[in-house]
Amino acid sequence: MSLVVYNTMSRHKEEFRPREEGKVFMYVCGPTVYNYIHVGNGRAYLVFDVIRRYLSYKGYEVFYVQNFTDVDDKIINRANEEGKAPEEIARHYEAAFLEDMRGLNILPPDIAPRATETIPRMIEMIRGLVDKGYAYAVDGDVFFRVESFAGYGKLSGRSLDEMRAGERVEVDERKANPMDFALWKASKPGEPAWESPWGKGRPGWHIECSAMSLHYLGMGFDIHGGGQDLVFPHHENEIAQSEAFAGSEPFVRYWLHNGFVNIQEEKMSKSLGNIILVREILKRYPADAVRLLALQTHYRNPIDFGPEALDEARRAYERLENCLFALDAFLAKPPDMTAPQRTQREVELSDSCFDFERRFEEAMDDDFNTARAIGVIFELVKELNTYLDEQELYQTPAAPMVASHGRDVLLKLCNILGLFSPAQRERESREAVVREETGPSAESLIELLLEVRAVAREGKQFATADLIRTRLRELGIRVDDLREGQRWKYVGPPA
RNA sequence: GGCGGCGUGGCCAAGUGGUAAGGCAAAGGUCUGCAAAACCUUGAUCACCGGUUCAAAUCCGGUCGCCGCCUCCA
Numbered sequence: 001m002s003l004v005v006y007n008t009m010s011r012h013k014e015e016f017r018p019r020e021e022g023k024v025f026m027y028v029c030g031p032t033v034y035n036y037i038h039v040g041n042g043r044a045y046l047v048f049d050v051i052r053r054y055l056s057y058k059g060y061e062v063f064y065v066q067n068f069t070d071v072d073d074k075i076i077n078r079a080n081e082e083g084k085a086p087e088e089i090a091r092h093y094e095a096a097f098l099e100d101m102r103g104l105n106i107l108p109p110d111i112a113p114r115a116t117e118t119i120p121r122m123i124e125m126i127r128g129l130v131d132k133g134y135a136y137a138v139d140g141d142v143f144f145r146v147e148s149f150a151g152y153g154k155l156s157g158r159s160l161d162e163m164r165a166g167e168r169v170e171v172d173e174r175k176a177n178p179m180d181f182a183l184w185k186a187s188k189p190g191e192p193a194w195e196s197p198w199g200k201g202r203p204g205w206h207i208e209c210s211a212m213s214l215h216y217l218g219m220g221f222d223i224h225g226g227g228q229d230l231v232f233p234h235h236e237n238e239i240a241q242s243e244a245f246a247g248s249e250p251f252v253r254y255w256l257h258n259g260f261v262n263i264q265e266e267k268m269s270k271s272l273g274n275i276i277l278v279r280e281i282l283k284r285y286p287a288d289a290v291r292l293l294a295l296q297t298h299y300r301n302p303i304d305f306g307p308e309a310l311d312e313a314r315r316a317y318e319r320l321e322n323c324l325f326a327l328d329a330f331l332a333k334p335p336d337m338t339a340p341q342r343t344q345r346e347v348e349l350s351d352s353c354f355d356f357e358r359r360f361e362e363a364m365d366d367d368f369n370t371a372r373a374i375g376v377i378f379e380l381v382k383e384l385n386t387y388l389d390e391q392e393l394y395q396t397p398a399a400p401m402v403a404s405h406g407r408d409v410l411l412k413l414c415n416i417l418g419l420f421s422p423a424q425r426e427r428e429s430r431e432a433v434v435r436e437e438t439g440p441s442a443e444s445l446i447e448l449l450l451e452v453r454a455v456a457r458e459g460k461q462f463a464t465a466d467l468i469r470t471r472l473r474e475l476g477i478r479v480d481d482l483r484e485g486q487r488w489k490y491v492g493p494p495a
Numbered sequence: 496g497g498c499g500g501c502g503u504g505g506c507c508a509a510g511u512g513g514u515a516a517g518g519c520a521a522a523g524g525u526c527u528g529c530a531a532a533a534c535c536u537u538g539a540u541c542a543c544c545g546g547u548u549c550a551a552a553u554c555c556g557g558u559c560g561c562c563g564c565c566u567c568c569a
Contacts, residue, residue, distance in 0.1 A: 011499090029569080037569085044569040074567075158565075162497050205567085227569030232498095234568090258569070259500090260562095267563075296518070297508065301500085302562075304507080312507070312519045319518080322532060363509090363516095371509050375517035382517095382534090389534050392526085462528055469530080480531050487532090 003058065003365045005223075006300065008231060008255040009155055013367055018222045019253060024060045026052065026223035027213040027252075029230055030112065032069040032205075033093035034078045037100055039290075039305045040227070040261040040268050042278040046291060047258045047299040047368075048225045049106040050417055054364050057416050065216045066109040067209060068094055070116050071192050071202050086192050090116075100278040105287050105418055113212045115203065119194050121211040122203045125245050126183045126196075134244040138174045140186030140199040146179045149240040155255060156232035181237055183207045206237040210251075214242060224252040228300075231257055258299045264306040276305060285310055288419050289317040295370035295417055316378075320414065323381045325487060326388050327407040331400060339397035346402045349387055353409045356380045360413050370417060377413050384410065392483060446477060450486050453479075 003016040018024050028048045031037055055062050070090035079086040094114075101108065115122075126142055129135040134148045146152045146160060153159050160179060172178075182204035187193035193200040203211075213221065219242070226235065235255065242251040260267060263274040281290055293313035297303040342350065356376055363372035384406045391399050414420045449468055456464040469479045478491045 032568085039569095041569050047569095072567095156564080157498060159497095162565085228499095229564070229568055232565065260569075262562090265561095269568085292518090301508090308519090309507070315520095316518050318532090326533075359516095369509075372516070375509065378517050385533060386535090389526090392533095457528080460528075466529070478531075481527080481529090482532060483527085 004367055005254055005256060006367045008235075008257050009250075009252075011157070014254070016254065018060070019220050022059070022061060024055050024062045024223065025065075025217045025221040026055075026062065026225065027065045027067075027209070027217055027221065028109075028224075029209055029226040029234070030067040030069065031093075031097050032072050032074055033090045033097060034072065034074040035093060036096055036277045036279055038261075038268065038275045038277050039281060042100070042104060042281075042290075043261050043294050043303065043305075044225075044227045044258050045101065045106050046104060046294045048256075049104075050295060050370060051223075051225070051256070051299075051368050052107065053416060053418055054368060063217070064107075064109045065111045065113070065213065067212045068097075068112060068114045069205065069208055070094065070114045072115075072205060076191055096279075100282070103282045103287060104278065104290065105421055105423070107418075111216055113216065115208040115212070116192075118208070118212050118215060119203065121215050122207050123184075123194075123196050125207060125211050125214075125241065126203075128245050129183065129241065132244065132247075134241075135183055136176065137184075137198045140184075140201055141174070141182055142184035142198055143175055143180040144183050144237065144241060144244075145176055146181070146240065147177050149244050151243065151249070152179075152240050153236065155236045155239055158232070181206060181233065183241070206234055207241060209234070210238045210242045210245075213238075214246075214251075219246045219248060220250055220253060222253050223256055224254070225256045225258070228257045228259055231255075259297075259302045262302055262304045262306075264304065264308075268305070281305075281310065285314055286317065289314040291418055292317045292320075292374070296374055298367075298369055298371050300367075320377070320381060320419070323385055324407070324410065324420065326482065327384065327403055327410070329482065329485065329487075330388055330391065330403055331407065335397075335400050336395060337397050338400055340401065342398040342402060343396055345390075346396065346398055349383065350402060350405055352383060353380070353406055356383075357409060357413065360416075364416075373413070373417070377410070380406070380410055380413070446472070446488055450479065450488060454486065 004013045005016045006013050026048075028045070031041060052062050052064050068090075071086070075086050075089050079089045082089070098108075126135060129144065130137065130142065133145075135142050135144050137143075153162075160177070184196060184198055184201050184207075185204060186199055186201045192202055194202060213224065224235065224238075239251050243249045262268060263276060266274060268274050268276065289310070290313070293305065293309060294303065296313065296316075303309075356379065360373050360376045363369045363376060366372070384403075387406065388403070391403075396402075411420060449472065453465045453468040456462075456468070472479055472488070476490055478489050480487045480489075
């Protein structure tokens with residue numbers, strides 16, 4: 001089956017054919033490290049994490065590069081506000097970013113270059129552009145001459161005369177064309193600065209990504225991703241610089257852009273004051289619930305990350321979790337008898353599992369339609385739940401085999417989306433209840449209470465059993481009596 | 496003003512030519528000491544108008560409404 005992706009450049013879905021057979025080289029614009037990231041940023045990294053995971057699943061060898069923009073006006077401003085060195089700010093938020101990525105269970109890039117460590121490459125590029133007449137220096141600044149690049153505007157679908165530069169911002173009088181953008185900025189005293197042929201200064205934002213992506217991935221790499229707001233001017237400028245410098249095209253084969261995040265119908269923005277940080281959300285919701293929410297909408301569409309949406313996603317996530325728990329419990333119970341002969345019904349169920357896999361892949365092959373893929377997963381969940389219910393009434397000899405197969409498929413599909421990853425499950429169960437440094441763990445005490453409760457229930461002492469359940473719930477621990485036995489889970493204090 | 500997107504059951508959201516996936520919520524039922532979970536059952540003709548077609552939510556034209564980008568931004 002072939003994969004098709006929507007390419008912003010052509011505005012169509014195209015068959016995905018990488019530069020090199022079997023390999024995918026991708027670059028996603030990383031954070032400017034001057035602040036904690038919000039869920040809008042989080043969504044972007046989540047989306048490309050899943051794209052990356054799926055490509056790996058498809059058998060591609062994926063090489064994923066994501067930069068850190070660690071020199072920038074915003075960082076400098078922040079540093080001035082807080083009376084700290086820009087580098088200190090950058091390192092702090094860089095570490096916080098990595099923490100948030102881990103929290104969301106996003107796989108780390110193969111390489112995460114810092115802009116400040118790639119300055120020589122940028123200077124080299126800028127010099128090349130000046131030599132070829134694509135750029136000009138004025139008072140220590142260097143600007144890219146947009147009129148010199150014929151393809152300017154091809155990504156965002158605008159032409160130079162359509163654009164009304166200066167309508168909302170003061171135009172720098174030194175620019176030949178108002179749309180010309182800075183490749184190099186002369187630095188003021190006290191700002192981070194590097195020696196260059198044009199004097200002390202620092203790189204413009206756009207050149208960073210070009211230099212880093214070209215350095216690690218080379219011209220014509222496969223996927224360049226980012227949020228829709230980066231299409232113009234950031235990515236447009238990257239193309240201009242890179243193709244002008246290389247004297248060839250394309251800079252990138254496929255441009256992928258994700259849609260925005262809204263909070264209760266409104267665009268999330270600083271001016272509206274409705275920014276939600278990734279770390280705030282992760283305090284209240286499991287990472288997988290956040291992932292599920294993000295993936296239940298196609299990546300190019302806008303999505304709402306309000307509290308209602310998050311609560312809903314958490315319940316949906318619990319449905320997946322419950323099904324896996326039930327399967328695990330079923331498989332853990334020693335069967336009365338086992339035999340490989342499946343009933344007709346079981347043969348059909350097993351066959352349908354392959355069908356679910358096929359449909360999942362079909363959905364993902366269609367421009368990473370995770371929403372559809374998740375629909376398939378839930379259909380599978382329904383099938384498996386129904387089957388387990390049937391087993392309750394009439395146990396069949398092949399049940400362990402059939403259930404196990406179903407579980408494998410379910411887990412496999414979830415894993416492709418980065419859900420229920422083994423590392424994540426372990427981390428969360430560990431964090432669920434704080435352990436004491438010495439003495440018995442909270443977990444073992446809960447288990448003990450549940451044992452007592454089971455005895456009470458057997459003796460029909462329901463008042464005692466309910467007391468234990470109620471009191472635990474008050475402590476944030478929910479106890480469910482499943483047919484497989486009791487299950488507890490840390491869900492946080494009752495609202 | 497330019498460019499682009501969207502409008503599908505109570506809410507969210509797939510589907511882009513053959514009579515509408517999935518999630519959440521709601522109601523009834525099964526199961527259960529109870530609660531929770533699970534299972535079953537129940538609902539939309541797809542903003543509006545016109546056109547193309549044997550056939551349209553899905554194509555074309557128009558109308559209305561909402562949104563994003565054009566400035567740093569995921």
